[in-house]
Amino acid sequence: MGAAVADDGFDFTPGAQVPLTGTAGQTAATFALASAAYRDNEVAEILKANNEWHKSTVKEGRKWATIFRPNLGEAFSLAVRDRMLGAGRKSLIQSFGMEPQVVVEHCLAANRIRRERDNWLTAVMVLCGLLFLPGLLLWLLVFQIRTTVAKREDKRAGALATTLLVAMGALAVVVLVKMPFTGFWAWYARASLVLPVVGWFWAKQICERTAHDLRERWAGLLAGGGVGVKIPEVVPGSPNESKAEQLRQELHRLSAEQRSNLVFYAGPKGVLGMGTRWGSWQLAEDLVPADPSKEIHPFRSWDVIRSIHDQLRMLERGPLNTGGFPPPSIKHWIVSPIGEGAGEVSRPENTDVEAYQFKTHAIQEICNKQQFGSGNRHYLGVQWTLWDGQLIITMMITVTVLHQTLRIEVTGHALGPVHGLFTTKPTAKEKTVQKSMRFWETRTVKLPLVGTDEVVRLTARAPLTAYPPLLNWLGGSLALPEPFGMRHAWADQPWRHRFMADDALRAATPVLRVVHSAAIKVLEENGVDTEKFGARSSFLSSAVQDPAPRKADLYDA
Template sequence: MGAAVADEGFDFRPGAQVPLSGAAGQTAATFALASAAYRDNEVGEILKANNEWHKSTVKAGKLKLFVPNLGEAFSRAVHDRMLGSGRGALIQSFGTEPQVVVEHCLAANRIRRERDNWLTAVTVLCGLIFLPGLIAWLLVFQIRTMIAKREDKRASALATTLLIAFGALAVIFLLRLPFGGFWAWYARAAIVMPVVGWFWAQQICERTAKDLRARWEGLLSGGGVGAKIPEAVPGSPGETAAESLRQNLAKLSAEQQSNSVFYAGPKGILGMGTRWGSWQLAEDLVPLDESKEIHPFRSWDVIRSIHDQLRMLERGPLNTGGFPRPSIKHWVVTPIGENAGSVSRPGGTDVDAYQVKNHAIQDICNKQQFGSGDRHYLGIQWTLWDGQLVITMLITVTVLHETLRIEVTGHALGPVHPLFTTKPSAKTKQIAKSFKPWETRSKKLPLVETDEVVRLAVRAPITWYPPLLNWLGGSLALPEPFGLRHAWADQPWRHRFMADDALRAATPVLRVVHAASIKVLKENGVNTEKFGNRSSFLSTAIQDASPRKADVYDA
């Protein structure tokens, strides 16, 4: 099964980087995920956002000095996975605009690249030219970092003492050199210039850190911070890199609109969440008049009637708010293994720009109801709570021998992990007061501390070659099959109102589905008495709906 390619209908147009296409009210989840690209937390923090089914991992590097922070690792990993050459199929991110998240990752990478260009110049002028002194200082910082990582407070104090002791030795070395001439002055410069370079680099890093934190704050405050990515806009026909990036962004948007999804056993439908409820109406097809045969009809006829009636759900007899406009779509569902490491989208002449064509969907609906192969589901989906809650109800109709079965299942995808919704806070440290040691006060720390300046300055010259940087410092491994939204989603059942919304949607959907189906049966001469009785029973039972793991069979 090959992956389809995007056609000219899905093209990237630069401009305001705010979710627009069908994404009204979906900015909270999108911007929360995008804010991760600008964060300066430790990379291990993202492991707290792992959920039951999808877990990120942090690949360890060779040297602690090169370890990336959360924003660096996240933006690089997302860029490589979603825009990299030869990338695998992606899972749709319902309730978000993944292109916006990727654009913010690109913007964050560009800001850091500009900073690293300056830091590289500083490193060359104040470090590489005076390499012996740079190596000596780096060895001290590396040893200090290894000692400071220990939880023992005495180890932390020892690390600070080590740095002070080396500084004192450096001063003595400057004042009393055992030799003179050119090499004496070079030795003095080798000790001093790395320190001068550190002060210069600290100013560069502090300025960039303020910019990144302002964007982090702006996204979570709803300010609609734009992602500036001029490298995605070709200025001339010869700019192949910009054109390639533009096409990859277009493919990303096209795949987000695909009508093909994947069922991963207990993990549910990837991107839609686990199945929390299931209701089946299955009865025999008996003629209303025994002297006449049932008028032939197909599963697609029932599905089409259900589709038409679901479009009326937003209307009601009372002006009390009710359902917002839902998204109603026909889905082709492909089964995959629970622990599958990748997925492959349907291909061939029946697929255009990741979309399975309508005639192929009808064939699947009418013919592929038993045995291997893809299945058809009609889905009605609401995106609520600013994109933090995605409710999906799926309907499938099957006919085996004389039994018609109408199945309605509920899926719910909860909010993104709170890690992504935390705003930046000032870096502070509690210290004892001078004359009242039993009391403490809060001391504000610089955004970029000494060790961080050293780390950034050392990483800067090799950021142009990410594979080497990942080998030295480690990287973030994203959960596969990867999709931005479901990878870091919580369950909605811990939020009372979100859970209520998911449970309340089931009853009216079930009743509309049953009413539309019984109408088609009556029109085709089917005795609907048993269908009506069964529908009434299900309508009563669903009023006491409670979430459960419907895909975990206790067999």
């Protein structure tokens, strides 16, 4: 067992590219997460989106270099790019109800926009900063002290920080007017104090232009996704462009892994990507011949599963024209157990697997033989993607036969909407101040989109963006939760939303009854006495109407 590589039987040859996961209209979760690549909030804001099982962390940089700290969009887009496309990356968890490739493409686009901005800022830094290094270091020291002081909880700290900056400006004016020495070095000293300030005004224009572009993309995604993505770096212009070809193959690999039929069960965390198990119903009775003079006709678990599969395809039909179920996704899953605290997962590489998917004969063999002891297990899953991709309801069915007992187990899993942090739209930067004359009244003042400190931060970071490890060491970075899947990492519980909770609970009863009726039909066809199965099925049909979801994976033992 090990992490799959890019050529694991998957065809990376060029061709027409079409979406292979999700359906039309299921874009809310995709665009909400993609918008994070364009945001300009503090990076620590993403910690609010942590859920019970999966927690992002912010790796702090050097305390003396807070001027190099990233914002949320910078840290998110780099972290997602490196985790999803980086060389030697670990296996990923599927993101149901969304297109992770679209999020990655927006992260690449955001990085490209920022890289173009940083190229201009680097030129500004060289012309107005590095050539006049003494003055640049002095101004950066002042801003670093100002930033450190302003972060203190003391209310007087902000005023003190501003006073420090004003005092530095006054000192610069004094030095310009009355220089203690003459000649070349006098003019160089004057230029060292003035040119960094000129560069700041130049840099501000560049930063403002890029900030407007990023915010328009952020708002456009949340308004419906009418935002074009340009990532020319993934389109090889010639056979010699190995980096672009590798990036293109990694995107194809991401799509292939998204379609994998192998999922991982992490104990109380549930099936990773599908959410925790909120309900479980089991029908288990002995296989007794209907006619005592005859033996039961031999059958296998796969025969029962196949009958259930065929009947589940009829769920969208009903006797009344009431809307009912939308067409579900019905799929055979191979479930692999991992530890609750596992830091990574691995996908098998053997003849039974092709392009991250178990072949049909391997699925049947696991269904019929691996029912007790170690190894993977087979489940039949029926899944609905609802609320524009914000709610994932999955019912998992497994059939086992041990000695003379046939057991049919149906479990419910639900994955809720992405955290509200990702659905917040950009707001104008403003503050409320007292009126000068009528001091008992207040007024709202619009602030610049890119403030003084932000211009300095972006300009200071620009030359280092060409080497991200050094920049991350200085300013810090975002660490994603492992095992990483883009959808479940920032998902809320659906039970806080009344209608989402109703949808999850309502799906259980019809599925359970279809599963039982299909299984009993197979038993009758093979000469099994189904009286006890029918009685047990009726009892479960009553029990499933209990409206309370539970943490079914937390055993009180």
